[in-house]
């Protein structure tokens with residue numbers, strides 16, 4: 512028996528070759544990591560390193576050709592349709608773009624009741640739960656009657672978070688969920704993620720390219736570099752005293768608000784480039 516929620520064991524993801532005689536395109540080269548119940552694992556790495564692919568593999572949406580993904584100790588690859596549906600209650604997702612991830616033709620009430628209705632919850636009960644959920648993500652009660660386009664980006668992301676929460680998941684895969692928001696809104700939405708975790712014990716696999724975001728929210732951090740995990744550890748440890756050269760470069764590239772630190776970093780970056 513394991514106390515881990517999610518385990519990736521030497522996971523390989525390959526996309527089929529485009530054209531005959533070509534090699535398949537290997538995006539993840541044997542990735543191992545784990546997430547405990549109630550924990551946030553921040554997954555960082557530059558663009559194209561395979562972060563989204565890793566999240567999609569966990570959701571069963573990417574072609575896993577090697578290794579194993581386990582949820583609560585059970586392999587998730589090769590599940591039948593019924594088991595997969597059961598799992599889709601426990602693992603939810605919040606995407607980056609709050610402008611395309613919500614169906615524009617549906618009211619917020621319809622968007623949020625739909626996942627409940629398809630699992631047999633009665634409409635009155637579903638609507639009652641949705642009203643409560645809107646309160647949890649700090650949206651006004653009258654939000655239920657409105658369409659997604661009548662909300663700001665930050666509010667839409669709250670709707671997406673409410674949708675992910677409505678079936679009481681154990682794990683939410685968050686793929687750059689605050690990257691499209693301005694800094695103040697980012698901070699508020701990140702606080703909401705933390706607050707929800709404290710209230711519900713949900714775990715997050717939190718994908719981001721932004722180290723300040725990852726520092727804010729994660730318990731542990733895994734650094735992905737060209738399809739390999741090059742470093743994992745305690746969030747403060749990895750973001751303040753990185754071991755791996757790639758993590759150090761990533762840190763140097765991250766903007767800082769303190770001008771003095773910034774000047775120092777520019778100097779360090781120059782030195783790193785020269786060596």
Ligand SMILES: Nc1ncnc2c1ncn2[C@@H]1O[C@H](COP(=O)(O)OP(=O)(O)OP(=O)(O)O)[C@@H](O)[C@H]1O
Nearest residue numbers: 526536538556557558559560561562563564565720
């Ligand atoms: N469906 C697909 N078919 C073929 N190749 C793909 C597919 N999806 C992703 N890739 C490739 O896999 C690699 C990793 O992509 P991925 O989207 O996981 O990166 P990422 O780390 O999320 O980047 P970003 O920070 O830009 O979102 C890229 O080289 C991409 O072109």
Ligand SMILES: [Mg+2]
Nearest residue numbers: 562563564686
């Ligand atoms: Mg991505």
